[in-house]
Amino acid sequence: MNNLHTDQQNLDAILTEVKQQGINYLNHIHERSTASSGNVETVINLNEEGIGAKNTMAQFNQRFEPIMVASSGPRYWGFVTGGTTPAAIAGDWLATIYDQNTQSANGNGDVSAKIELETIQLLLSLFNLPKDFFGGFVTGATLSNFTCLAVARQWIGKQMGKDFAREGISGNVKILSATPHSSAIKSLSMLGLGSSNVIQVNVLQGNREALDVADLELKIQALNGEPFILISSAGTVNTVDFDDFEAINVLKDKYNFWWHIDAAFGGFAACSPKYKHLLKGWENADSITVDCHKWLNVPYESAVFFVKEKHQLLQVETFQNSNAAYLGNPLENFSYLNFLPENSRRLKALPAWFTLTSYGKQGYQDIVESNVEMALQFADFINENSNFELLAPVRLNTVCFSLTDENLVTTFLNKLNASGKVFLTPTFYNGKKGIRAAFVNWRTSASDVKSVTTTMLQILTEL
Numbered sequence: 001m002n003n004l005h006t007d008q009q010n011l012d013a014i015l016t017e018v019k020q021q022g023i024n025y026l027n028h029i030h031e032r033s034t035a036s037s038g039n040v041e042t043v044i045n046l047n048e049e050g051i052g053a054k055n056t057m058a059q060f061n062q063r064f065e066p067i068m069v070a071s072s073g074p075r076y077w078g079f080v081t082g083g084t085t086p087a088a089i090a091g092d093w094l095a096t097i098y099d100q101n102t103q104s105a106n107g108n109g110d111v112s113a114k115i116e117l118e119t120i121q122l123l124l125s126l127f128n129l130p131k132d133f134f135g136g137f138v139t140g141a142t143l144s145n146f147t148c149l150a151v152a153r154q155w156i157g158k159q160m161g162k163d164f165a166r167e168g169i170s171g172n173v174k175i176l177s178a179t180p181h182s183s184a185i186k187s188l189s190m191l192g193l194g195s196s197n198v199i200q201v202n203v204l205q206g207n208r209e210a211l212d213v214a215d216l217e218l219k220i221q222a223l224n225g226e227p228f229i230l231i232s233s234a235g236t237v238n239t240v241d242f243d244d245f246e247a248i249n250v251l252k253d254k255y256n257f258w259w260h261i262d263a264a265f266g267g268f269a270a271c272s273p274k275y276k277h278l279l280k281g282w283e284n285a286d287s288i289t290v291d292c293h294k295w296l297n298v299p300y301e302s303a304v305f306f307v308k309e310k311h312q313l314l315q316v317e318t319f320q321n322s323n324a325a326y327l328g329n330p331l332e333n334f335s336y337l338n339f340l341p342e343n344s345r346r347l348k349a350l351p352a353w354f355t356l357t358s359y360g361k362q363g364y365q366d367i368v369e370s371n372v373e374m375a376l377q378f379a380d381f382i383n384e385n386s387n388f389e390l391l392a393p394v395r396l397n398t399v400c401f402s403l404t405d406e407n408l409v410t411t412f413l414n415k416l417n418a419s420g421k422v423f424l425t426p427t428f429y430n431g432k433k434g435i436r437a438a439f440v441n442w443r444t445s446a447s448d449v450k451s452v453t454t455t456m457l458q459i460l461t462e463l
């Protein structure tokens with residue numbers, strides 16, 4: 001009997017083992033190291049017959065599992081790393097088991113996009129955004145920025161009397177931004193818009209990363225009425241600063257531009273009455289990026305784009321899979337493949353649908369407020385210890401700090417990360433080497449903050 005046939009008969013045992021291992025992993029995630037130790041030899045030849053799922057699992061457990069880090073655990077504070085809620089895991093497993101190719105919502109052999117369209121509505125509701133946005137799922141905020149800026153590209157072409165999607169790009173497209181995320185710049189490269197075509201807008205005085213609206217207006221006026229794309233930030237990665245969206249609204253009434261907001265994680269400020277003021281006015285953007293594998297706490301790979309419905313024709317012009325006659329007219333038969341980069345795609349919305357439905361608005365308000373509270377507690381520790389200093393005030397969920405003696409930053413961070421008790425990432429801010437701690441995991445508690453600060457004090461004594 002071949003291995004595939006045997007596995008089919010042993011499906012129950014295989015999945016039971018996976019489930020048990022998953023439970024063990026998640027129940028002990030607090031104890032698992034955040035630092036990888038050891039290495040594995042790479043296998044370069046595939047064996048002839050295969051070894052079956054049971055032996056493959058044993059091999060995985062022997063070679064890879066012991067060195068997997070607790071990146072979805074409560075003390076993985078590097079980058080902006082979310083975890084996974086129980087309901088999100090359930091939805092993710094089912095997305096794999098049902099294995100839909102999510103395209104259409106019309107019942108012609110596939111209705112899975114109905115779930116995706118509904119999930120977009122639930123997210124708009126979570127964020128208190130109006131219903132005149134069309135949205136969909138992509139793999140991450142990078143691809144969401146790419147998708148939004150691709151529609152922006154088509155829009156600006158039209159302003160110049162061109163159809164960039166058909167003709168290719170020509171002329172000089174102007175992009176304005178103050179502190180764009182690296183992935184927005186990468187998207188400009190991928191889109192042929194040119195990463196060096198960004199006109200730098202000044203940031204506000206006084207340790208800010210938000211754009212200076214007065215300077216923005218000067219730079220707009222220098223364009224003499226040329227259309228442009230504005231990339232603004234709802235949460236910069238270093239100091240979680242937000243551009244002033246109400247002020248941008250005023251400019252939007254006066255000048256002709258596409259307004260994109262990268263709200264990858266900062267968009268979740270909308271979940272809390274305490275922090276939603278940071279986003280005031282964002283609902284008038286032409287497009288918005290939000291990551292789900294960060295603060296929504298669903299597994300990788302998950303993010304959404306929101307593009308105003310009035311731009312749907314531009315979106316279809318950009319993404320339509322038009323030379324495949326059997327796929328039909330994109331405007332008559334809705335299919336996601338005419339609205340975003342991928343054609344075949346997994347039911348990415350299902351984990352998000354599960355977690356949103358399970359925990360509701362209150363659940364996400366609690367996660368956001370608790371994470372911000374943990375950031376503030378950690379910042380208190382930094383403030384109270386003369387060996388450390390904050391590089392910026394804590395505006396939401398990230399603490400950007402340094403050592404008073406900047407020369408010790410790298411050694412300190414390497415030792416701290418090697419402890420396996422916490423993982424933090426280095427940064428460079430305001431001309432100084434720094435360290436970032438980002439709080440976006442629903443599991444993180446005050447006792448995690450306490451144990452990290454204890455480890456930090458210990459490492460200070462070893463420098």
Ligand SMILES: *Cc1c(COP(=O)(O)O)cnc(C)c1O
Nearest residue numbers: 140141142143181183262264291
């Ligand atoms: C994380 C992040 C991105 C990129 O997101 P990926 O999910 O890694 O593709 C873009 N913008 C901001 C503000 C982010 O924090």
